[in-house]
Amino acid sequence: EAVIPVLLTGRDVVGQAHTGSGKTAAFALAMLQKIQPKNGIQGLIMAPTRELAMQITEEIKKFGKYTKIKVVTVYGGQGMGIQLDALDRGVEIVVATPGRLIDHLKRGTIELRDVRSEEHTSELQSQAYLVCRLLLEKKNKTITPSIFCRQSTTPTYNDSTYSHSY
Numbered sequence: 001e002a003v004i005p006v007l008l009t010g011r012d013v014v015g016q017a018h019t020g021s022g023k024t025a026a027f028a029l030a031m032l033q034k035i036q037p038k039n040g041i042q043g044l045i046m047a048p049t050r051e052l053a054m055q056i057t058e059e060i061k062k063f064g065k066y067t068k069i070k071v072v073t074v075y076g077g078q079g080m081g082i083q084l085d086a087l088d089r090g091v092e093i094v095v096a097t098p099g100r101l102i103d104h105l106k107r108g109t110i111e112l113r114d115v116r117s118e119e120h121t122s123e124l125q126s127q128a129y130l131v132c133r134l135l136l137e138k139k140n141k142t143i144t145p146s147i148f149c150r151q152s153t154t155p156t157y158n159d160s161t162y163s164h165s166y
Contacts, residue, residue: 003015003026003027003030004026004029004030007026007027007030007031008030008033008034015027024055024056024059024060025059025063027045028056028059028060028063028064029063031043031045031060031093032060032063032064032067032069034116035067035069035092035093035116036092037067037068037069037070037092038068038090038092039092039114040090040092040111040113040114041091041092041093041094041110041111041112041114041115042092042093042114042115042116043092043093043094043115043116044093044094044096044101044112044115045060045093045094045095045096046095046096046097046098046101047095047096047097048097048098049097050073050075050076050077050078050097053073053074053075053095053096053097054073054075054095056073056095057071057072057073057095060093060095069092069093070089070090070091070092070093071091071092071093071094071095072086072087072091072093072094072095073095073096074087074094074095074096074097074100074101074104074110075096075097075100076097076099076100076103080103080109083100083104083109084109087104087109087110094110
């Protein structure tokens with residue numbers, strides 16, 4: 001809970017905590033506070049596996065139940081048609097695995113021009129993180145990155161490999 005005020009200020013955050021300690025709630029609640037319904041994709045969350053991506057999506061749906069904010073999960077192994085239909089109906093938050101996110105970015109089916117906040121789980125490889133950051137950078141985006149990880153892991157993000165300005 002101590003990280004939520006920091007996230008709301010727009011500062012970078014690297015958080016580490018035990019499983020079940022509320023990491024998803026911390027970044028999801030902060031993200032939900034910043035998003036305006038029916039204003040395009042404004043939040044991006046990357047997860048290393050489809051199972052974790054689906055779990056995060058369900059939690060965000062619970063937290064945002066009365067907000068009119070829509071969330072979609074995009075991951076490999078699910079037909080693109082299902083994901084394209086959900087994206088066409090309009091969403092504000094995308095929860096994605098890196099590979100499928102890159103597929104959508106290459107196809108132009110996900111536009112990140114309005115993204116205000118992005119979150120990552122620690123299990124992501126630095127490569128995937130940097131690919132997505134570079135794609136955002138090409139669009140001259142100012143975003144608030146956050147990385148949350150289990151207590152037993154070390155974040156793979158290295159600030160010296162990528163610099164950004166606020």
